[in-house]
Amino acid sequence: xxxxxxxxxxxxxxxxxxxxxxxxxxxxxxxxxxxxxxxxxxxxxxxxxxxxxxxxxxxxxxxxxxxxxxxxxxxxxxxxxxxxxxxxxxxxxxxxxxxxxxxxxxxxxxxxxxx
Amino acid sequence: xxxxxxxxxxxxxxxxxxxxxxxxxxxxxxxxxxxxxxxxxxxxxxxxxxxxxxxxxxxxxxxxxxxxxxxxxxxxxxxxxxxxxxxxxxxxxxxxxxxxxxxxxxxxxxx
Numbered sequence: 001x002x003x004x005x006x007x008x009x010x011x012x013x014x015x016x017x018x019x020x021x022x023x024x025x026x027x028x029x030x031x032x033x034x035x036x037x038x039x040x041x042x043x044x045x046x047x048x049x050x051x052x053x054x055x056x057x058x059x060x061x062x063x064x065x066x067x068x069x070x071x072x073x074x075x076x077x078x079x080x081x082x083x084x085x086x087x088x089x090x091x092x093x094x095x096x097x098x099x100x101x102x103x104x105x106x107x108x109x110x111x112x113x114x115x
Numbered sequence: 116x117x118x119x120x121x122x123x124x125x126x127x128x129x130x131x132x133x134x135x136x137x138x139x140x141x142x143x144x145x146x147x148x149x150x151x152x153x154x155x156x157x158x159x160x161x162x163x164x165x166x167x168x169x170x171x172x173x174x175x176x177x178x179x180x181x182x183x184x185x186x187x188x189x190x191x192x193x194x195x196x197x198x199x200x201x202x203x204x205x206x207x208x209x210x211x212x213x214x215x216x217x218x219x220x221x222x223x224x225x226x
Contacts, residue, residue, distance in 0.1 A: 033213070043159060043202065045213040056213060091158055104214065106158040 002026040004107035012113045021077045023092030032075045033093040082114045119217035136220045138186040138203030147206035193224045
């Protein structure tokens with residue numbers, strides 16, 4: 001079964017540093033998403049992306065965050081200046097909207113630790 | 116009021132037991148409903164969609180009551196491998212692009 005793949009699986013960074021989390025969505029999918037989950041808390045929507053632009057974003061997704069699809073396969077989340085509270089699991093997801101329904105296929109996540 | 120509320124558990128049940136989870140949601144215009152399963156420190160995985168008429172997938176039965184804004188999941192004949200956190204997920208009206216997750220209900224099945 002096709003999978004969403006994310007790299008790295010674990011990233012440790014210092015506060016104030018920039019990080020880029022990478023995702024390779026399922027190849028025929030058109031809609032891409034980032035979610036995050038702070039340890040012990042619920043999964044939260046960050047942003048959705050379609051046709052090379054953001055279609056929706058949450059309040060969490062402030063100016064420190066950006067997304068990009070730099071080529072035909074990768075989808076990245078950049079955090080410009082990380083804060084301690086950015087420590088979380090970040091999940092990329094993709095969907096085939098043509099099927100007329102979600103579900104989302106999630107990647108196995110990147111654990112970001114900001115020290 | 117939280118958008119999606121679940122009893123956090125944990126539910127500790129023996130193998131073979133039947134267990135039921137409940138979920139309520141605040142947005143009456145929500146349009147789609149799902150149960151996801153999440154193992155410790157892993158990604159959420161779709162367990163099943165929830166339809167107004169109720170639906171069943173093997174040992175799992177999901178029900179939706181739109182009038183009460185209530186969703187349920189019933190697991191029959193619990194297996195050790197069912198131990199996980201079960202996430203109630205709602206898609207708001209017009210919100211094709213995002214899922215609203217509950218905090219999850221933890222299930223521990225013991226021998």
